[in-house]
Amino acid sequence: MLGNIKSVLLNLAKKPVTRMYPDVKRNYFENTRGHLINDMEKCVLCGICQRVCPSNCIKVNRDEARWEYNPFECVLCGVCVERCVKKSLKLDSAYRQPASSKYRVELLMESREEGKAAGKVKSLA
Amino acid sequence: MSKTGIIPFGPQHPVLPEPIHLKLVVEDERVMEVYPAIGFVHRGLEMLAAKKDINQMIYVVERICGICSMMHGMTYCQALEELMGLDIPPRAKFLRVIWAELHRIHSHLLWLGLFADSFGFENLFMQSWKIRERIMDMLERTAGNRVIISVNIIGGVRRDMDDSTLRWILQEISGVEKDLSGLKDMVLNNYTVKKRTVGKGVLSKDEALRLGAVGPVARGSGIARDLRATGYAAYGELDFEPVVEKEGDCFSRSVVRIREIYQSIDLIRQAVSKMPSGEISVKVKGNPPVGEVISVVEQSRGEVFYYIKTSGTQYLERLRVRTPTFANIPALLKMLPGCELADVPVLILTIDPCISCTER
Numbered sequence: 001m002l003g004n005i006k007s008v009l010l011n012l013a014k015k016p017v018t019r020m021y022p023d024v025k026r027n028y029f030e031n032t033r034g035h036l037i038n039d040m041e042k043c044v045l046c047g048i049c050q051r052v053c054p055s056n057c058i059k060v061n062r063d064e065a066r067w068e069y070n071p072f073e074c075v076l077c078g079v080c081v082e083r084c085v086k087k088s089l090k091l092d093s094a095y096r097q098p099a100s101s102k103y104r105v106e107l108l109m110e111s112r113e114e115g116k117a118a119g120k121v122k123s124l125a
Numbered sequence: 126m127s128k129t130g131i132i133p134f135g136p137q138h139p140v141l142p143e144p145i146h147l148k149l150v151v152e153d154e155r156v157m158e159v160y161p162a163i164g165f166v167h168r169g170l171e172m173l174a175a176k177k178d179i180n181q182m183i184y185v186v187e188r189i190c191g192i193c194s195m196m197h198g199m200t201y202c203q204a205l206e207e208l209m210g211l212d213i214p215p216r217a218k219f220l221r222v223i224w225a226e227l228h229r230i231h232s233h234l235l236w237l238g239l240f241a242d243s244f245g246f247e248n249l250f251m252q253s254w255k256i257r258e259r260i261m262d263m264l265e266r267t268a269g270n271r272v273i274i275s276v277n278i279i280g281g282v283r284r285d286m287d288d289s290t291l292r293w294i295l296q297e298i299s300g301v302e303k304d305l306s307g308l309k310d311m312v313l314n315n316y317t318v319k320k321r322t323v324g325k326g327v328l329s330k331d332e333a334l335r336l337g338a339v340g341p342v343a344r345g346s347g348i349a350r351d352l353r354a355t356g357y358a359a360y361g362e363l364d365f366e367p368v369v370e371k372e373g374d375c376f377s378r379s380v381v382r383i384r385e386i387y388q389s390i391d392l393i394r395q396a397v398s399k400m401p402s403g404e405i406s407v408k409v410k411g412n413p414p415v416g417e418v419i420s421v422v423e424q425s426r427g428e429v430f431y432y433i434k435t436s437g438t439q440y441l442e443r444l445r446v447r448t449p450t451f452a453n454i455p456a457l458l459k460m461l462p463g464c465e466l467a468d469v470p471v472l473i474l475t476i477d478p479c480i481s482c483t484e485r
């Protein structure tokens with residue numbers, strides 16, 4: 001019983017351990033696997049990421065020069081990042097933002113020769 | 126005259142978020158017989174082995190259980206390493222021990238919280254989950270994710286820890302130990318907790334052996350069986366004794382788990398101090414040869430068993446998993462008859478049930 005009373009008194013004197021989210025945000029660790037990003041300037045659409053992904057959430061469409069990805073199926077394992085030959089994939093440490101509807105991320109490579117990347121296209125799944 | 130009736134426990138129950146269904150035959154307030162039913166969260170993960178190649182399967186088996194995900198990955202990888210004759214680098218083995226023990230600590234703290242919740246001790250629930258948060262931070266900083274940390278690959282581990290991270294782990298683990306010292310008293314020397322647990326759900330040593338109980342349930346009944354003593358990963362090079370309590374009641378199972386948290390802290394310290402340098406993984410070439418293999422690992426809830434049959438391709442022919450909760454359900458059914466209805470949640474929580482694990 002004394003242990004309980006001691007714990008109560010100690011906890012009364014302490015600051016709360018919870019944060020006042022969203023005013024106070026938790027910092028991410030450097031290595032956190034938060035969300036996946038692809039730098040289309042570097043991607044060569046080789047399709048390795050599609051093959052190794054355990055949740056089959058990446059589609060590489062070489063005919064239409066498009067790299068597609070379903071963020072809601074991704075399990076953030078980071079295998080694709082490790083295997084990408086061009087190092088174009090990266091896992092950012094910020095967690096994926098909540099969304100009110102599902103979408104796919106579609107990235108276009110406008111012209112292979114120039115290697116230009118078009119902006120992010122989001123469409124409803 | 127006493128009244129007999131049947132009361133269903135679960136599959137939706139306030140104290141247990143997981144779907145186990147028990148039909149309790151009660152006479153007044155006393156449980157006379159129990160009929161279990163499982164199968165509400167069967168996901169068919171074993172069948173996925175035919176669709177995912179052996180490397181992708183690592184991430185599937187990790188999802189069998191969220192709380193001991195790392196140890197599922199470890200068991201699976203150890204099985205395939207044995208089959209393919211791979212000798213993994215010593216550093217990888219020590220890193221696996223550190224992550225496995227961190228998982229054990231967070232699993233036991235999670236259990237302690239849920240257990241306290243089952244007899245209405247909300248304060249203890251909050252305190253133990255508060256401590257657990259430090260472990261989650263350690264996992265996130267070292268492995269990248271909080272729960273499903275995906276560190277194992279066939280042939281080693283994916284991430285290394287540098288010296289400053291190892292020092293930080295030692296520092297944090299001392300903090301956890303300090304926090305725990307207050308919590309330990311709240312559980313072990315508390316009148317209310319003792320009133321609800323001492324002498325309840327007694328499982329004798331013979332019964333535990335006969336029913337094949339594993340993990341803290343068996344050790345709480347006096348069976349000194351801990352698979353870590355077989356020396357897989359780096360456990361052979363670390364010094365520890367299985368934690369055993371003799372009484373076989375709810376209280377001694379709780380004591381086993383709390384003492385195991387301290388044991389894990391000690392194992393992490395040993396592993397950090399003996400950490401060898403060198404590579405963290407070996408290159409794996411080709412598919413596994415045709416064959417069968419069995420791999421067992423001591424998880425936080427007890428012994429997990431993997432049977433793997435390969436066909437010489439990149440897919441497995443058969444994967445069979447027996448999780449510790451499945452092995453402990455017969456023991457639970459033995460404990461329940463004779464107890465009061467109000468003690469049923471406490472007794473169920475004392476085997477630390479993980480139903481999604483059981484049904485895969």
Ligand code: SF4
Nearest residue numbers: 043045046047049084
């Ligand atoms: S592996 Fe890398 S380079 Fe290849 S398609 Fe995927 S993102 Fe592009």
Ligand code: SF4
Nearest residue numbers: 053074075077078080
């Ligand atoms: S992080 Fe894993 S699940 Fe997500 S896209 Fe890459 S390989 Fe697939």
